[in-house]
Amino acid sequence: TKIKINDEKEKRDYGAGVQTDHSRKTIQQYKEMNLKVEMYWKKGSQTVNSKKTQEISGRVLATFGLQCLKKAIKTKVVLTEETEENKDRLDPFVVLILQSFKTYHNPIVVTSLTLITQIVHLSLPSFKQNLIKFLNKIFKLFELSQ
Numbered sequence: 121t122k123i124k125i126n127d128e129k130e131k132r133d134y135g136a137g138v139q140t141d142h143s144r145k146t147i148q149q150y151k152e153m154n155l156k157v158e159m160y161w162k163k164g165s166q167t168v169n170s171k172k173t174q175e176i177s178g179r180v181l182a183t184f185g186l187q188c189l190k191k192a193i194k195t196k197v198v199l200t201e202e203t204e205e206n207k208d209r210l211d212p213f214v215v216l217i218l219q220s221f222k223t224y225h226n227p228i229v230v231t232s233l234t235l236i237t238q239i240v241h242l243s244l245p246s247f248k249q250n251l252i253k254f255l256n257k258i259f260k261l262f263e264l265s266q
Contacts, residue, residue, distance in 0.1 A: 179225050186220065186231040189213060193238045207244055214239065214246040221257040229261065 193210075217239070220232045236254060239247055247254075 179223070179228065182220060182223075183225070183227045183231065186217075186228060186235065190231055190235050190238070193235070207242060210239070210242065211244050211246050214244055214250060218250055218253055218257070221261075224264075233258075 217232050217235050220228050223229070
């Protein structure tokens with residue numbers, strides 16, 4: 121029998137067992153496998169569990185969403201005119217930016233901080249209401265960095 125060189129290393133590094141299920145699958149099994157869309161993050165050849173996948177996917181989507189909002193505000197796409205209607209559209213995002221400080225994932229926190237600097241001058245009502253919470257979160261970040 122041939123032994124793969126990486127089997128022992130894989131088992132030691134990732135705790136994954138060697139897959140010995142090389143049986144043929146029926147056409148029905150292939151159809152069932154291909155019609156379901158599932159997303160898994162892989163670490164080497166080992167799939168990460170669903171809870172970790174949800175966490176990673178959430179971080180990626182949150183980072184992307186915050187960067188899109190940052191780009192829209194920065195290029196004045198959202199604020200083409202200084203009207204109350206556009207400010208009302210931005211107002212719900214202030215609470216989401218505040219909630220994004222719950223994670224300590226660096227890209228999310230950095231993008232949130234840059235969004236705060238762009239939102240400060242807009243005098244949004246929910247930003248005024250949550251100003252103390254924002255300051256507490258920022259000071260907490262400074263405490264953690266020391």
